[in-house]
Amino acid sequence: MTRQTLDQKLAILSDAAKYDASCASSGGTKRNARGGGLGSNTGSGICHSYAPDGRCISLLKILMTNFCIYDCSYCINRVSSNVPRARFSVDEVVKLTIEFYRRNYIEGLFLSSGVIRSPDATMSDMVQIARKLRQEENFKGYIHLKTIPDAAPELIAEAGLLSDRLSINVELPTDAALGTYAPEKNPGQIRRAMADVRQRREASKDRSHTGKRPPKFAPAGQSTQVIIGADASTDATVLGQSTRLYSSYGLRRVYYSAFSPIPDASAKLPLISPPLQREHRLYQADWLLRFYGFDVDEITSVTPDGNLALDIDPKLAWALQHRGLFPLDVNRASRDLLLRVPGFGVRTVSRILTTRRHRHLRYEDITRMGASMKKAGAFVIAGGWTPGSLTDSAHLRARFAPPPEQMSLF
Amino acid sequence: MHRVTVPLIGAADAWRVAARGLLAAGVAPGDVLWNAEGQGGAPDLFAADAAVPVGTGAVIVPRSFIGLASTVVFHTDPQRFARLYALLWRLRGAPHLMSDRADPDLAKLRQMEKAVHRCRHKMRAFVRFREIGAPDAPRRSFAAWFEPTHYTLEMNSGFFRDRFADMDWRIVTPDVTAIYEQGKVRLEPGQAAPQLPEDASEELWLTYFRNIFNPARLKVNAMRSEMPRKYWKNLPEAAAIPGLIADAPARARAMAAAAPTLPPLRAAAAQAGLALHVSAWTDTGEGLEAAIRACTRCPLHCNATQAVCGEGPERAALMVVGEQPGDHEDLAGRPFVGPAGQLFDKVAAEAGLNREAAYVTNAVKHFKHIPRGRRRIHQRPDAGEVDHCKWWLEAEITLAKPTLIVAMGATAALALTGSGARITARRGTVEKGALGHEVLITVHPSYLLRLPDPQARERATTDFRADLSLAARLVPSALAGPSATLR
Numbered sequence: 001m002t003r004q005t006l007d008q009k010l011a012i013l014s015d016a017a018k019y020d021a022s023c024a025s026s027g028g029t030k031r032n033a034r035g036g037g038l039g040s041n042t043g044s045g046i047c048h049s050y051a052p053d054g055r056c057i058s059l060l061k062i063l064m065t066n067f068c069i070y071d072c073s074y075c076i077n078r079v080s081s082n083v084p085r086a087r088f089s090v091d092e093v094v095k096l097t098i099e100f101y102r103r104n105y106i107e108g109l110f111l112s113s114g115v116i117r118s119p120d121a122t123m124s125d126m127v128q129i130a131r132k133l134r135q136e137e138n139f140k141g142y143i144h145l146k147t148i149p150d151a152a153p154e155l156i157a158e159a160g161l162l163s164d165r166l167s168i169n170v171e172l173p174t175d176a177a178l179g180t181y182a183p184e185k186n187p188g189q190i191r192r193a194m195a196d197v198r199q200r201r202e203a204s205k206d207r208s209h210t211g212k213r214p215p216k217f218a219p220a221g222q223s224t225q226v227i228i229g230a231d232a233s234t235d236a237t238v239l240g241q242s243t244r245l246y247s248s249y250g251l252r253r254v255y256y257s258a259f260s261p262i263p264d265a266s267a268k269l270p271l272i273s274p275p276l277q278r279e280h281r282l283y284q285a286d287w288l289l290r291f292y293g294f295d296v297d298e299i300t301s302v303t304p305d306g307n308l309a310l311d312i313d314p315k316l317a318w319a320l321q322h323r324g325l326f327p328l329d330v331n332r333a334s335r336d337l338l339l340r341v342p343g344f345g346v347r348t349v350s351r352i353l354t355t356r357r358h359r360h361l362r363y364e365d366i367t368r369m370g371a372s373m374k375k376a377g378a379f380v381i382a383g384g385w386t387p388g389s390l391t392d393s394a395h396l397r398a399r400f401a402p403p404p405e406q407m408s409l410f
Numbered sequence: 411m412h413r414v415t416v417p418l419i420g421a422a423d424a425w426r427v428a429a430r431g432l433l434a435a436g437v438a439p440g441d442v443l444w445n446a447e448g449q450g451g452a453p454d455l456f457a458a459d460a461a462v463p464v465g466t467g468a469v470i471v472p473r474s475f476i477g478l479a480s481t482v483v484f485h486t487d488p489q490r491f492a493r494l495y496a497l498l499w500r501l502r503g504a505p506h507l508m509s510d511r512a513d514p515d516l517a518k519l520r521q522m523e524k525a526v527h528r529c530r531h532k533m534r535a536f537v538r539f540r541e542i543g544a545p546d547a548p549r550r551s552f553a554a555w556f557e558p559t560h561y562t563l564e565m566n567s568g569f570f571r572d573r574f575a576d577m578d579w580r581i582v583t584p585d586v587t588a589i590y591e592q593g594k595v596r597l598e599p600g601q602a603a604p605q606l607p608e609d610a611s612e613e614l615w616l617t618y619f620r621n622i623f624n625p626a627r628l629k630v631n632a633m634r635s636e637m638p639r640k641y642w643k644n645l646p647e648a649a650a651i652p653g654l655i656a657d658a659p660a661r662a663r664a665m666a667a668a669a670p671t672l673p674p675l676r677a678a679a680a681q682a683g684l685a686l687h688v689s690a691w692t693d694t695g696e697g698l699e700a701a702i703r704a705c706t707r708c709p710l711h712c713n714a715t716q717a718v719c720g721e722g723p724e725r726a727a728l729m730v731v732g733e734q735p736g737d738h739e740d741l742a743g744r745p746f747v748g749p750a751g752q753l754f755d756k757v758a759a760e761a762g763l764n765r766e767a768a769y770v771t772n773a774v775k776h777f778k779h780i781p782r783g784r785r786r787i788h789q790r791p792d793a794g795e796v797d798h799c800k801w802w803l804e805a806e807i808t809l810a811k812p813t814l815i816v817a818m819g820a821t822a823a824l825a826l827t828g829s830g831a832r833i834t835a836r837r838g839t840v841e842k843g844a845l846g847h848e849v850l851i852t853v854h855p856s857y858l859l860r861l862p863d864p865q866a867r868e869r870a871t872t873d874f875r876a877d878l879s880l881a882a883r884l885v886p887s888a889l890a891g892p893s894a895t896l897r
Binding site: 056104365 | 506614636637651654658665712714716743781783
């Protein structure tokens with residue numbers, strides 16, 4: 001076999017990383033290169049480019065290698081797949097990161113890897129890349145490491161000190177599905193690894209008795225990814241798992257990745273086009289859980305089969321089922337209730353609350369505050385506006401759902 | 411009529427100085443003609459120009475106005491200075507105006523501010539440097555050409571300075587040029603697009619861009635809304651976009667066509683059902699811990715991080731049984747490490763009990779809870795779960811062979827004696843357990859933590875301490891002290 005060029009390796013190993021949903025570079029410690037070195041982290045992420053799949057490119061997202069000893073059927077890199085394989089050296093990853101960063105293509109590195117030789121050996125190479133970037137190149141940008149759940153705790157400990165974010169994928173919504181599609185992965189081990197990261201993060205926040213702060217551990221938190229649509233789990237199951245993960249391990253984000261057909265797929269998997277709309281609705285529901293005070297049962301109780309409606313968003317679906325609460329008077333309603341109005345975001349609500357201290361709000365005022373009155377109109381009362389019988393009208397749902405489509409005959 | 415010309419570089423300061431002077435002199439917005447340098451608004455033929463007054467004294471405005479003004483001055487709208495001054499004029503008597511999100515003047519300025527912020531952000535994102543320095547130069551140098559929508563380079567120069575500190579760089583725009591050399595940024599007038607040399611890293615970047623894209627999930631509009639076409643001509647990767655879009659459907663079809671068929675989804679469900687039946691503990695000591703960790707006898711295992719086994723000497727005369735692991739125990743995988751466990755340790759030490767000599771475990775091995783927001787709320791295990799888990803508790807009792815078991819709380823009492831009722835009445839008494847062991851009933855330490863009334867808590871703690879010292883007296887080897895630790 002001829003030696004692969006850097007370009008060929010990059011092609012293979014970025015292609016292998018494209019199924020990872022996360023590319024976020026927000027959060028983390030604020031840093032800059034004023035004292036020397038290269039790079040900064042402002043706390044809010046920057047998307048440097050967008051691919052035609054609509055996803056942002058913020059980080060150099062690559063695999064260290066796509067050789068893998070595991071045989072997870074949803075994964076392109078499983079041992080039984082026939083994809084071309086490649087492996088970066090530590091220096092190659094460091095060089096690519098630094099040169100891309102200098103040209104302002106990226107915010108940093110998101111490094112994942114297939115498992116070669118052993119989980120410890122793989123993790124130790126990944127940690128070496130992060131160490132080299134931080135200590136030799138004096139790199140201040142963002143680093144996200146995907147940890148191998150079975151790796152030794154000392155390696156995870158060092159990874160957390162070098163990087164901004166750690167992630168461990170739960171991969172599938174239930175333990176049973178993981179058992180079917182990734183028999184070598186142990187859901188208990190994945191949970192223990194996440195528990196370990198949470199404990200280390202908490203320990204790094206406690207000051208010692210002298211008042212000294214220990215070094216920060218994964219300051220941008222930990223995240224995980226669930227593949228949607230590869231198994232038969234419903235959205236209720238998925239969201240139930242997310243809630244549990246948020247509360248158990250203090251996760252910053254749960255990413256939902258619509259299972260997309262992979263070349264040379266295992267016979268176990270559905271090869272339909274990826275359920276992108278479902279993925280979108282899950283993100284919306286996840287948002288409602290984290291920022292709008294919704295309970296997971298509230299969101300899933302309005303879905304008869306446990307799956308979110310695809311034609312309308314979950315907040316609207318909830319509001320349509322609870323019309324008794326509406327219309328709300330924007331000049332009186334509480335923050336909690338205003339947050340439940342479809343078309344009102346967290347920002348709109350806080351603007352309404354500050355402004356109404358000074359004066360009575362009219363319909364035009366609310367449109368100027370960035371609310372989508374096309375949606376909210378049926379659910380609120382404001383100066384010069386009342387929805388009348390619209391709130392209770394039988395065809396209200398039809399106003400929001402996309403028009404029916406003619407099915408193809410062929 | 412006053413005419414003010416605001417320069418392009420340093421616009422924020424220049425506008426502030428002029429506005430302060432005009433405001434102090436009481437010049438109404440209608441009497442000022444604001445011009446942007448190089449943006450030549452039509453001269454007003456009928457205006458007789460008066461000198462711009464110099465400000466005396468401080469002008470007090472809300473802090474949020476300063477932030478707004480120093481952003482909006484970089485907007486390209488020729489009316490920006492006049493609009494700001496008009497709002498400043500109105501603010502004199504009504505400082506609360508800044509928090510009125512629905513005021514039309516302010517709303518317009520906020521909209522302009524948002525546009526400038528977006529432009530600033532897009533510049534941070536889409537500037538692309540190419541290396542221009544000689545390979546043997548002591549410092550590497552880079553240059554970029556960028557066409558922003560608004561005049562945002564000045565606002566961004568600090569950002570680029572803080573980020574690319576160890577190299578020289580310049581960013582050229584049609585209006586302003588920023589040059590960073592010897593640790594300092596200087597701003598110069600804009601230039602035409604420079605000829606930049608080819609850069610080998612750009613090829614690698616294109617390779618990355620082509621391959622990180624998943625052809626099975628084409629969402630062109632999502633891409634365009636975040637990366638509008640106006641930026642494309644200066645983005646090296648944008649040249650690849652039309653080709654990627656055109657080839658995507660064929661590539662996605664090829665991926666699907668190359669794949670074998672799928673088995674029915676119900677097969678997975680059937681297999682999942684099997685897992686629930688697998689669990690068996692044969693009564694030798696080997697592997698008890700591993701067996702408990704692998705337990706799936708009841709559904710609690712799905713939600714907990716891990717099963718928490720008992721801890722202590724292999725043979726222990728005293729065994730202490732709690733309810734179930736809590737949040738901390740679940741994460742750490744060890745019993746009695748959370749707040750209740752720490753309280754137990756403290757009271758046990760006061761009661762003269764040697765905790766190291768006791769085998770400490772829980773009636774239920776998995777943490778039962780419900781998620782609420784960012785926290786997990788503890789839930790009491792039900793009789794069925796206690797019953798399932800008794801298997802493991804009894805295995806632990808068989809191995810440790812204690813002479814006395816302390817049951818803390820209702821769940822432990824239920825598991826050991828078959829009844830969890832009336833704990834406060836039963837506490838301090840020794841009962842016969844289901845396996846024939848002596849069981850001393852007491853309260854759970856978390857009960858003490860939850861008592862809101864300090865006096866009641868004090869009383870209950872005293873009782874709890876008395877129960878533990880009774881246990882220590884009943885099992886002499888569990889007494890703390892030099893003789894007791896010699897095992």
